Amino acid sequence: MGGPGATDAAPGPAGGPQAAPGSSETPVPLGKPGSPDASDPPADPPDGSGSSGSPDSSGGSSGGSDSSDGEDGPDDKPEGAKDKKPRSFWRELPILVGIALLLALLIKTFLVQAFSIPSDSMQNTLQRGDRVLVDKLTPWFGAEPERGEVVVFHDPGGWLGGETQQSDSGPLARGVQRVLSFIGLMPSAEEKDLIKRVIAVGGDTVECQKGGPVKVNGKALNEKGYIFPGGTPCDDKPFGPIKVPKGRIWVMGDHRQDSLDSRYHQNLNNGTVSVDQVVGRAIVIAWPVDRWSTLPVPGTFDQSGLGAAASMAPSALGFVGAVPIVLWRRRRLVRKARVTVD
Numbered sequence: 001m002g003g004p005g006a007t008d009a010a011p012g013p014a015g016g017p018q019a020a021p022g023s024s025e026t027p028v029p030l031g032k033p034g035s036p037d038a039s040d041p042p043a044d045p046p047d048g049s050g051s052s053g054s055p056d057s058s059g060g061s062s063g064g065s066d067s068s069d070g071e072d073g074p075d076d077k078p079e080g081a082k083d084k085k086p087r088s089f090w091r092e093l094p095i096l097v098g099i100a101l102l103l104a105l106l107i108k109t110f111l112v113q114a115f116s117i118p119s120d121s122m123q124n125t126l127q128r129g130d131r132v133l134v135d136k137l138t139p140w141f142g143a144e145p146e147r148g149e150v151v152v153f154h155d156p157g158g159w160l161g162g163e164t165q166q167s168d169s170g171p172l173a174r175g176v177q178r179v180l181s182f183i184g185l186m187p188s189a190e191e192k193d194l195i196k197r198v199i200a201v202g203g204d205t206v207e208c209q210k211g212g213p214v215k216v217n218g219k220a221l222n223e224k225g226y227i228f229p230g231g232t233p234c235d236d237k238p239f240g241p242i243k244v245p246k247g248r249i250w251v252m253g254d255h256r257q258d259s260l261d262s263r264y265h266q267n268l269n270n271g272t273v274s275v276d277q278v279v280g281r282a283i284v285i286a287w288p289v290d291r292w293s294t295l296p297v298p299g300t301f302d303q304s305g306l307g308a309a310a311s312m313a314p315s316a317l318g319f320v321g322a323v324p325i326v327l328w329r330r331r332r333l334v335r336k337a338r339v340t341v342d
Contacts, residue, residue, distance in 0.1 A: 148301035207240025
């Protein structure tokens with residue numbers, strides 16, 4: 001029993017204390033152990049419609065971390081992915097050099113090749129030390145040398161003799177030259193090729209008497225435009241007439257008094273060269289720069305009647321083939337006439 005003014009508080013219902021009558025405090029319910037406290041703010045609903053993800057007035061998410069345009073952020077790369085760095089120049093250089101050498105080898109084998117002029121036999125058209133480019137593509141299509149062309153050909157056998165020039169450079173320089181010559185970036189290091197002008201081809205008859213011009217199939221050649229000034233067509237070595245076999249050519253240097261050409265090798269195939277030995281036609285002087293020029297066919301080789309022997313061949317064959325037909329027809333007419341009379 002309490003004293004005066006004291007008030008006994010009646011026990012509240014089970015589940016938690018209640019505020020005393022007249023108290024301004026609000027009773028706080030006690031939850032079970034481990035349950036969220038009633039004073040904590042409610043969790044966001046599972047559909048993401050809470051205040052942190054509610055759309056703002058502009059239509060976007062006010063609290064979302066993803067960008068509205070859908071692009072990946074700087075940290076969105078797959079795990080383990082690395083940026084590819086471009087190869088350095090020094091790694092690419094061996095590949096570029098290899099491709100360049102391969103292309104040079106293909107060009108030298110099938111298209112053009114550089115050759116050096118080792119002597120004075122083609123003056124003044126070519127000077128010693130000139131570099132010429134030789135067309136090697138045309139022969140691959142079955143074309144054969146034509147009259148007036150300047151051609152490079154392999155030594156048919158003994159033409160060069162002991163005149164092959166040997167390099168005075170050291171072993172290293174000779175090795176480099178052989179490699180560059182093999183891929184076509186330098187002229188032949190072995191100097192086993194010759195360069196001359198084609199005067200006659202297979203089927204032609206060529207000749208030259210002392211004091212006279214060179215004649216092909218009876219037609220005189222006007223050679224003043226390309227033979228060495230002051231030289232003669234063949235006064236040092238007259239020849240012929242010589243019949244050039246099929247598949248062979250007759251060649252002469254433009255400096256006739258300084259050229260050991262077909263005239264001086266008649267002991268071997270009458271001085272003729274097989275077309276199979278021809279490397280190609282020289283088409284341009286590439287070096288030195290101040291001597292750059294093309295090597296066209298002189299106009300004298302375009303004169304009418306120069307290939308008369310070749311042009312007459314089809315007519316002759318036609319005549320020979322027509323004779324038996326005419327004789328057979330005549331015999332038939334004679335027999336028919338006899339039958340009619342009888």
